[in-house]
Every structure is written in structure tokens, then in C-alpha cells.
Amino acid sequence: MDFSSWHPVWQALAAGGFTWLMTALGAACVFFLRKQNKKFLDSMLGFAAGVMIAASFWSLLAPAIDLSVELGGLPWVAPAIGFALGAIVMRLVDKFLPHLHIGEPISKAEGPKTSWRRTTLLITAITMHNVPEGLAVGVAFGAIAAGIPSASLPLAIALAVGIGIQNFPEGMAVSMPLRREGFSRWKSFTFGQLSGIVEPVAAVLGAVLVFVFRPLLPYALAFAAGAMIFVVVEELIPESQNSGNADLATMSVIAGFLVMMVLDVALG
Numbered sequence: 001m002d003f004s005s006w007h008p009v010w011q012a013l014a015a016g017g018f019t020w021l022m023t024a025l026g027a028a029c030v031f032f033l034r035k036q037n038k039k040f041l042d043s044m045l046g047f048a049a050g051v052m053i054a055a056s057f058w059s060l061l062a063p064a065i066d067l068s069v070e071l072g073g074l075p076w077v078a079p080a081i082g083f084a085l086g087a088i089v090m091r092l093v094d095k096f097l098p099h100l101h102i103g104e105p106i107s108k109a110e111g112p113k114t115s116w117r118r119t120t121l122l123i124t125a126i127t128m129h130n131v132p133e134g135l136a137v138g139v140a141f142g143a144i145a146a147g148i149p150s151a152s153l154p155l156a157i158a159l160a161v162g163i164g165i166q167n168f169p170e171g172m173a174v175s176m177p178l179r180r181e182g183f184s185r186w187k188s189f190t191f192g193q194l195s196g197i198v199e200p201v202a203a204v205l206g207a208v209l210v211f212v213f214r215p216l217l218p219y220a221l222a223f224a225a226g227a228m229i230f231v232v233v234e235e236l237i238p239e240s241q242n243s244g245n246a247d248l249a250t251m252s253v254i255a256g257f258l259v260m261m262v263l264d265v266a267l268g
Helices: 008-031 038-070 077-096 118-145 153-180 185-212 214-241 246-267
Strands: none
Touching: 008 118, 008 153, 008 185, 038 077, 038 118, 038 153, 038 214, 038 246, 077 118, 077 214, 118 153, 118 185, 118 214, 153 185, 153 246, 185 214, 214 246
């Protein structure tokens, strides 16, 4: 069946399912690896950060600016409002939802004090930034249906592929530590992939919202960008730099940015 002929909501669901699958594949490393290679993990987290930074502009903010012009408004107003709201919402979630960043001891759990176990806190942290990633995929496919000139199916697919690539280390970063703490391989895998399940749901929600309420699209695109940049600066880059592999992680950010930029520009 021709994917381009699918309804944008079904396209978003399939793309969100792919990003979840990549999380599951990363979590499945627990079946084959005895321990986590920190250099590899830090390089992948850096690469993921670069992918998300590039995707935030080329796949989200640039179309938001184009659509603002098309709708007759000032080109910067809707993107600026949406971008700020995305970051603010993520900051509020970060403040009020208990969670634990990858590689941190449970004593450094953020948010309100809780009796949640380390497993739950880790999954919560990754789920937090999987939601805006899923929304980003959904609004990218919704933008195609809305007829934005700068939006295209290859560009939306490139965004889903880029986010899928960066989901791989996240699944591994949850499952491998859980295995070290004594969980069975199957339980470690289950918890590792669990955080990615929200992405297909968020993708469908994003596609439905912009498909039904087209004037919301520039705000939604910029909102997803703001949320993703917040995640990059608050989580991914610090996590990639805290194990003594700062230079490797930094060059991986550059590599991830270049890969996503080339995909976006070549396919857009």
C-alpha cells in the first residue's frame, strides 16, 4: 500500500509506532550486552541532541514561520508564542512530576518528594520528553494535510527517522541499568520500551489537532520545537557530558545536527 495515500492521522500513527519500535530495539540490547558502554551511550545521547536541535528548526520552526505568513499574521508572533509555551510547559512538568535523569543516583531525583522506585522515576523522565517528540511527528504529518508549502512527506518521514534514531539509546539507557540492579532481562526490556509507548499516542493527538484546527498549526509546530529544545538543553546534553566523554559527546552533537540538516534540506 502506498504510504503517501494514507490519511495523515494514520501516517502519524505509523510514524509514532516506528519511533516507539526504535525505543524497544534499544531496550532489547539488554538481551545481548552484559554491560553498558558509556562512551557509546554518551555519543548516542549527543547525536540525539544534535538531531533534535536540527529538527526543531527545519522540521518545525521554519514551517511555523511560513504558515504564519500564509495566514496573514506577523511571521514571528505565532512561532515565538508557541516556542515559549513549549518550553514553559516542559519546565512545569519538570518541576511538578517526580523523575530521575539517566545516570543519576536516586538521591538526585527531581520534582516533588515521592516514594516511587528508581525504575518508575527513570521511565517517567524519558516519557516526559517522548511526548513532545511524538507531538512533533504528529504535527509534521498534519502540516502536510494543511498544505504548507515547506511541509512534505519526505520531510515528515525524515523527522520520524531522526527521532527514532535518538530513541534507540534512550531505551538502552533504561533497560541496561535495570538489569544491573537485578531485574530479569525480560522485565528490564519491558520497562525500557515502556516509555516509548506514548509517542504513537502523542503523534495521533498532534495530527488530529492540527488537521481539525488548522489555525493552531504554527503554534503547535513551534510548541513542539520549544519542548524539544528544552529537553535537549536540560537533559540530553548534560547527560552526555557527565561521564568524562565531553569531547566525544560534543562532536556527536555536531554529527547529529549535520545528519538531520542534510535529511531535512535534501528531502524537504
